[in-house]
Amino acid sequence: MDIILMKNVLDRNQNKADENRLKLSEKGILMINIISSPGAGKTSLLEITLAHFSGLLKMAVIEGDIATDHDAQRLQPFGVPVIQINTGGGCHLDSHSIAKAFEHLDLEKLQLIIVENVGNLVCPAEFDLGENHKIAVISVPEGDDKPVKYPLLFRESSAIILNKTDLIPYTNFSMEKFRQYLRELNGSIPVLEISCTTGSGLSVWFDWIRAQIKEKGVHE
Amino acid sequence: MTEVAAANRLSRISRLNLVIGKMHQLVPEMLEFSFKTCTKGSLAENCKLVIEWRPILVTCRDCGHRPEITDGIFICPECGSFRLNTESGKELYIKSLTGE
Numbered sequence: 001m002d003i004i005l006m007k008n009v010l011d012r013n014q015n016k017a018d019e020n021r022l023k024l025s026e027k028g029i030l031m032i033n034i035i036s037s038p039g040a041g042k043t044s045l046l047e048i049t050l051a052h053f054s055g056l057l058k059m060a061v062i063e064g065d066i067a068t069d070h071d072a073q074r075l076q077p078f079g080v081p082v083i084q085i086n087t088g089g090g091c092h093l094d095s096h097s098i099a100k101a102f103e104h105l106d107l108e109k110l111q112l113i114i115v116e117n118v119g120n121l122v123c124p125a126e127f128d129l130g131e132n133h134k135i136a137v138i139s140v141p142e143g144d145d146k147p148v149k150y151p152l153l154f155r156e157s158s159a160i161i162l163n164k165t166d167l168i169p170y171t172n173f174s175m176e177k178f179r180q181y182l183r184e185l186n187g188s189i190p191v192l193e194i195s196c197t198t199g200s201g202l203s204v205w206f207d208w209i210r211a212q213i214k215e216k217g218v219h220e
Numbered sequence: 221m222t223e224v225a226a227a228n229r230l231s232r233i234s235r236l237n238l239v240i241g242k243m244h245q246l247v248p249e250m251l252e253f254s255f256k257t258c259t260k261g262s263l264a265e266n267c268k269l270v271i272e273w274r275p276i277l278v279t280c281r282d283c284g285h286r287p288e289i290t291d292g293i294f295i296c297p298e299c300g301s302f303r304l305n306t307e308s309g310k311e312l313y314i315k316s317l318t319g320e
Binding site: 002003005009010122126148151183184185186 | 228238245292293294295302312313316318320
């Protein structure tokens with residue numbers, strides 16, 4: 001007997017992601033999902049972002065890690081609610097874990113939620129969390145060919161952050177090649193060149209967040 | 221699959237037809253290995269997994285051309301635009317199954 005199903009393999013995740021997105025929209029919250037390899041600088045970027053928008057935006061962070069709450073501890077000094085999710089080996093966050101994190105946040109009082117996904121360039125690109133934007137963070141020592149090796153992430157992201165640009169003189173990273181790969185894969189994507197160590201380029205990142213907040217009409 | 225089998229009074233699932241778009245970073249051998257492991261001892265033990273790959277098809281927003289992307293370069297070969305809508309290539313669903 002042949003049975004036609006046409007059933008989305010990820011529908012359990014997708015349905016909850018759609019619910020999350022609707023909830024955020026109702027509450028007037030912008031949610032950004034930050035994806036990178038381990039060590040690219042996601043937590044450093046968060047520290048700088050929280051410090052910059054402290055007192056200006058009502059923020060919360062959802063931290064995804066396989067184990068430990070080291071990253072959540074790093075973010076404690078900023079006085080922002082940080083929900084730590086330990087995936088216990090899972091290589092990505094899913095929409096259900098985000099929905100559970102929402103239960104621990106006062107959504108009425110928030111304008112911006114930043115999700116730090118588990119360090120991985122493959123699976124997080126496949127799982128919609130209900131975010132408004134995925135941001136891919138790549139760091140110079142990883143090499144200029146990351147876009148072609150992980151095409152889905154670079155197609156799905158709204159912006160690319162290239163971190164550790166202060167290290168370019170000490171590596172064989174070619175900015176020309178990096179930009180060429182990105183042009184071929186996603187020609188309209190903004191590339192933000194930054195260094196969390198020297199602080200260069202960060203104002204462009206802050207402006208990008210402000211623009212998204214404005215575009216989304218986040219509540220005051 | 222268990223629910224579908226129960227609803228249709230199947231005692232065995234012998235074939236599963238999956239549709240996967242080429243945008244997904246799925247390795248068929250790993251999928252087959254995981255499927256075989258997960259279905260061991262179930263109604264779907266030794267079930268044949270058949271994958272139908274869907275190409276990456278886009279429509280150019282500037283000239284309307286509809287090329288297939290085969291080399292990972294998302295640029296319209298007709299007009300050079302990178303403003304492309306993805307029409308196909310992100311599928312990931314179970315199309316049908318065969319049981320008895």
